[in-house]
Amino acid sequence: MNATASLTTPTTATGTRPGNRDGYAIAITVFSTVKWWGRAALPVVFTVPKIAPQTISTLQRLSFIHFARWSLIREIPYNGAPQPEIKLRHPHLYFESNFNGGWEEYIDAFSHILTRGMWLFWGSSYGFPKALPTGPFKAYIKANEMEASHFYSAYPQATATQITRALELDELLADLRARAADMPPDEFAAAFGTLMAEAQRCC
């Protein structure tokens, strides 16, 4: 062990805190305080993808992101004593997302690919520095990020891309299986070859 290592805070291989990982799945949770006008603006922003799904097509192309969700928190739910009642002076933006890969690469994708979208969601939050340049944006996310106290993935050894591809392959296999029973060997060999050619992007 080298002595200078004690000057750092170790993270996992993916650049996040240990509590945010379950196998290949990584969680990110960010709270930010919202300015007065965000209380009205954010609900409008949230309806845009529902009315015009094409606005989030770029996000959907980033297959290593399982999902990304922004919610406006106006009050802390009260479950009775001994929990203290907390009144929020400002609403808070609650962001949660699951992804595969590295934390830096995840934020890079937000910065470089979803630049304008980030402003729509976080523009009304105090301290938001814009999505570009990435350095201040990463520092902002880091400062507002909370390590998960419990994070669970149903398929910790698989990524979302793998699961999607496996489901695609399953469909192709099911189709071949249904047709295979009546096929003579030559025809089956040809059909299997076709399936392999079609499925080579599946993994």
Next chain:
Amino acid sequence: MTATATALDLGDIQGDILRAYGNAYGRTSYVFVTIRDPTGGRDWLRAIADRVMNAAPWPGAEKPSCAWNVAFSAPGLAALGVPERVLRTFSDEFLEGMELRAKVLGDTGSSSPEQWDGGLRHPHVLVTLNGLGERELEAALTELRTEVVRHGLEIAHEEHAHTLDGAREHFGFADGFAQPAIEGASDDRAEGGGVPLRAGRWRALAPGEFILGYPDEDTRVDPQGRLPSAPASPLGRNGTYMVWRKLRQDVALFRRTVAAAAARYAGGDERLLRAKVVGRWEDGAPLVSHPIDPGTFDATAPGANAFLYGDDEDGRRCPLGAHVRRSNPRDALGFEGRLSFRHRIIRRGMPYGEPLAEGVLEDDGADRGLVFVCFNASISRQFEGIQVQWLNDGNVFGLGHDTDWLLGGQNGGSMVVPGATGDDPPFYLAPQGPFVTTRGGDYLFVPGLTALGAIADGVTG
């Protein structure tokens, strides 16, 4: 402020960062020195400081007989008396060092630190000597060894490397084509080495991606023109981070494995299969632009390296898992390369050990491989991003958990070589043992010459 407005201080930047010595200097020795006490260490540094080569152009055709360069690990800086408050301004991964990040990097099993060459664990100072020839290098080595002993220090490890015929590495491939184009240093290499733009144009990368204290790609889009984080002054200007790794190559295992696989592939075309694994033919011709045959490839011709993967999305020409496509994906991740352009490194590797004779398929027990050297301003974003997210895991490319087949690793992944046309079935390369094993290394800091003087004088803050 824009990156183009900034001239690089070549007189203060160490010469091995921006200049590929290997093009002119056939021999390189890497000497790791252990500091026993700060005073002796600093005296020694002062004694050798004037030999350290900067990046200024050499006047005329005269080349120095031997170029000296110096780099420090975090424990090395501490051993020389750099105070903790200054050390804290360095990056976390540098402070942790390569050994502590072994699991992150996939250095496990036979590549784990317990298996490394003894002298490559916890190194302090690396002196790199590039000699025009054997005689010049030996003279410099003798001088260095004498100075080390005279100041009560120790040499922990020496690694002697040299270019192989045809500038090949031990597996037989020409290496080192895809160097980044850097504004103010290598703008002329932008085509193929820089960032791809629309309409076939390219631009060089901001210098701060590779040299500390200069605008980086973030600065380019920052209205306030802020510079990237760097160690405290005077250490944070004209320096950079260096990754040094000794990678042993099992040439016989690689040859046997590829030959056995090729017997089942495309009519036994082993040359094509080797190219599919690497993404380039042995002479360096890219598969994307030369899918059938390397032809007569001239690496120095304009545009020779200016290829993209956008019109080869399925990897019919260059497999998605090919080594060069994984390590420098250009636009292969989509979005015009915006997910990859901040993960570039300057590579300065050099082979070590004698080549295994052509055609030999049994290991002769000799130690041979590659001394991997790269320079980058952020080890975590650049080197580790490539190593961890692109080479050790294939998810981002749609390759599941397959590791880079050329490197293998402890749980070497399979590799899919897609058929050349839509009707051709894919060819599967089974997981294999590690062709490449890590024998040691560390993360180092390469100071500018002013900063080197400050370290030697003990006035770093």
